[in-house]
Amino acid sequence: MYRFNEENVILRMTDITKRFPGTLALDHVRLTCEKGKVHVLLGENGAGKSTLVKVVCGLYSLDEGTEWYDGKEVNFSNVKESMAAGIGMIHQELSLLPERTVAQNIFAGHEPMKRKGIIDIKKMISDSQAILDRLGLDYDPNALVKKLSIAQQQMVEVAKALSHDVKLLIMDEPTSSLTSKEIRTLFGIVRRLTAEGVAIIYISHRMEEIQEIGDCVTVMRDGQYIDTVDAKTATMDDLIAMMVGRKLGKMYERNFQKPEDIIFETRNLAGLRFKNVNISVRSGEIVSLYGLVGAGRSEIAMAAFGYDPIDEGTVLLFGKEIKHPTPYNCVKAGMGFLPEDRKTQGLHLAMPIADNVVEASLGKIFKRGFLNSKRENEIAEKYINDLKIATPGAEKLVGELSGGNQQKVVIAKWLATGCKFLIFDEPTRGIDVGAKSEIYKLMDTLVGQGYGILMISSDLQEVIGVSDRCYVMKDGLITGELEHQELTQERIMQFAFGGKGATE
Amino acid sequence: MQNKKQIINLASRFLILLILCVVMSFLRPDAFLTANNLRQVLLEQAPFTILISFGMSLCIISHGIDISLSSTMVLSAYLSANAFLNGKYFLGALIAIAVGGGFGALNGILISKIKVPAFIATYSVDFIALGLAYVICDGKYIYGFPDSFRALVTGELIPGLPNIALVTIVVFVILYVLTRFTNYGRGFYSIGHNATATKLSGIKADGIVCSVYIIGGLLAALTGVLYLARLNSADPSIRGTLTMDSLAASLIGGIPFSGGTGTLANTIAGAFIIVVIRNGMNILNVPTTWNQVVVGVVIVFSLFYEAFMDKMFVRLAAKNKTKEQAA
């Protein structure tokens, strides 16, 4: 347990609890930050790190617990209040204006004024210069942001946060887009800030950084606080153990069988945010693609399915190359795709279940081109029964169903096509436990019938419980492939966090 | 719930139409409520607005818009006029189809392939088409079409029903069946709801979007030819306020600008409303200069009405949900 210097503490969160409909996002979590120290927040996807910091800066309200900041108890109702109190936040996604200058971006929304409504441009530029100097950056305040590299833009985000008077700075995955050289520069900035007494909360999943830049590490898991340890003395094994150490339930019943021929294969596939991807899926197996957010998994699926462009490489389905992949070709060739965001990509919420179910198979079902609502409803009813979709009828609008049932409609849609190779992207995200196990059972049945499934997931338990094989991705590259018997949490995490391919 | 909502929506539009007719009958029963007037308005004048509005509605339902229909109509009319004048009906039809289909395809490609926003693309094409029309017209005055040609509009294959109304009914049936009962139509509505999800279901969305604009162009060409037959001359002023009228008709008929829902039955209701309003203003001797104002106000009114209906249905749905939960 890490010991804090109580005189130095600037932030103390105790018993923080936050509920969202259907989930307990934070369960009596605590967090203490000292001035001039870097406190690293570590945990898997969904552990609650982002939620916690959003509570700290007032983006979310807390349901229970207290936030004690800079001498008094606070309860921020919006970001402006926390900004005014000295809390700055750098989000994971850049939100800069590419067509404006560095100075204009730094002070967007709170430019220094000469008089009411008139901006003091000179002061804005000189103040920007001062911040850049403070950070040790030699950018021209009048340079257009779009001319800067991603790394430099990330630095401008830091400058932006510092344009307010900052005592506590939250950095959410600040190095996710940077190379090692650029990370050096960022660390230099972090050190400068801590030397000035700024407290820093640093969210990252990169092991090497934690030890280098961190003073202490708090590990979270499933919305719960696990422990806080000294960053310099903790080992990777310790941390991983803390992050994943939970028992696997009896949710995953799989009848593993010997898989047959390869039905899906990518050779040297490269595209948006990924390259050198060589994966394959055989009939009768469930292959997982695991990685942390931003690793590039969904991008591979979108490219293979023909929705996003491919830079290099080929996609083969049932042994034949798909020459110019478009969703239409791929479906015709026998590939189905259940997208990550079922609400905006996989379903028409304002249309009935029946319409959604037949959408991808219209040509197959209605060969002459004319719809038949009776047949549609019959087909929909069949899947409603088979998949146990909870609904009074096939005409119910999909938007009115629960998450689990919505996902079942998406599955029904692709089952109706008869496509034997299916890509499931985060199939159980946001779904209750009961529906989850039903979906796993369904997947098992399908591969038993000869289907091949590629499952993209960031749920470690799910991957370990369900997969025949697992590919692990990090930063756009496949870093490892594990057979079922090799699947342990530790090994997967090693590949996903700081395993092979990480050293540059 | 969905079908109920659609039916109520359509019914409320016809109710608006009814109210308008009642008001007009009250104000000037002698002029409005005569068989002659009603026949003229509903069966002879309305079809032109209806046909163009079909094109506009199809674009709006698929989450786009087409401002160029009236100009394409004028251009088709002009380019095919000479052929019709000389009795070469087949050639004339061919020219009209080529012009309408061509400009429709231009819109379609700009919007579906090159991803130009619909309003910008069709606004620009409108400018081009109209400019071309004026260049070709060049002050020339074409008139005197053969009677057999004119019979296309004025004749009566079915006694009592002007041919133009018959044509409109046939077009309505074809398009309605196409959009409501075919695979193509299902894809068409899906695109209006959510183009991304539609594409990810393997449907060739780009092709469908392009075809919608081509259909619009063909409808415009048809209307242009019908105008030639009706007016017995080629006159650029037929363009009039047709763009605004068709937009107003679609919106007041119950097709939300956000797309995804609404049928061509809505379009007919809306077109009738617009045409009755015009007829009313005519009878009441309101100067024609007020036309544009009224149509613009109708559009703004329909935006408010749409917002109001949405709020009503949200409240109704919430009430139903609590009933379900309590049960």
Next chain:
Amino acid sequence: MIKKGKIKIPGIALFVIVLYILFCFIAQSFFSWYNFVLILRNSCTLLIVSLGMTWSILIAQTDLSVGSVMSMGAVMSAVMSNAGIPTVVIVICVLAMGVGVGSLNGILISKFKFDFWVTTFSTMSIFAGLALVIANGATVGFENKFYDFIGNATLPGGIYWLIIITALISGICIYVERNTEFGFNMFSVGGCESAAIDSGINVAKNQFLVYLFSGILSSISGILVAGMSNAGAPTVGVDYTFTAMAAVVIGGTPFIGGKGGIVGTIFGTLLLRILTSGLSMMGIAPTWQKAITGVIIVSLIVVDVVNENRVVKNGLRRIYTDAE
């Protein structure tokens, strides 16, 4: 962009100069002081309208009603002048009309969240119609010393007061765009609305102000055009909306907004007017002029849209794994 010290000369300026020189060679009579001043004079009303249009496109929207507000302004001026109403009152009324229409657009779009295309398309129609109503369907001639002065009076040497007034108004607008909170916010709202909201900017207020100013500027243009022709033509503004859109986009403010500004629009306006003047001097018939100009405008707009789309797509295309 070419930078000369603090002033950025947009690339469009080169186009303008090149086109001007081209026409000088093609048509002999093009190259004269008289013609140069004439081109400037003819650009004035279009420019004023385009100033407001620039800002509405800058915030990634479009105000289609500018042409109609201009027509209203012209027609109101003529009719009220003929009715013997004092000029001061007339000007105030016209400006009030601009404020009214702008506010109407602003409220419907920023508060009621109506779609900006449909809304401004409707107001465009309504006020184009009202202009016809007020003018009784025909152009209304009138005589008014003030109007005639601002429209036609010249300084010794041939420079029209109109040009000077326009330059003044443009100058003020450039200042507002580059130095005020309102101006800066426009770039943020147009650049990325979500980032603007995150920065605490009141987006709705900014949108409202843009439409307000657009209305005011268009009404001013109506006054100017009425002065130039000593008449209020109810259809004078009909083509202005499209041409203003073109001037803005050609001048470097793309439809997706976030960059560009009035300086570019000035050159865009000049380009269009030089084009018209040049074609005219070449003896090309007005209807063909319109067609040619139309095709050029459409092509430039399409090129702009395609270009912006490509930039966005390439921006997403960064391979995650970087330096080897």
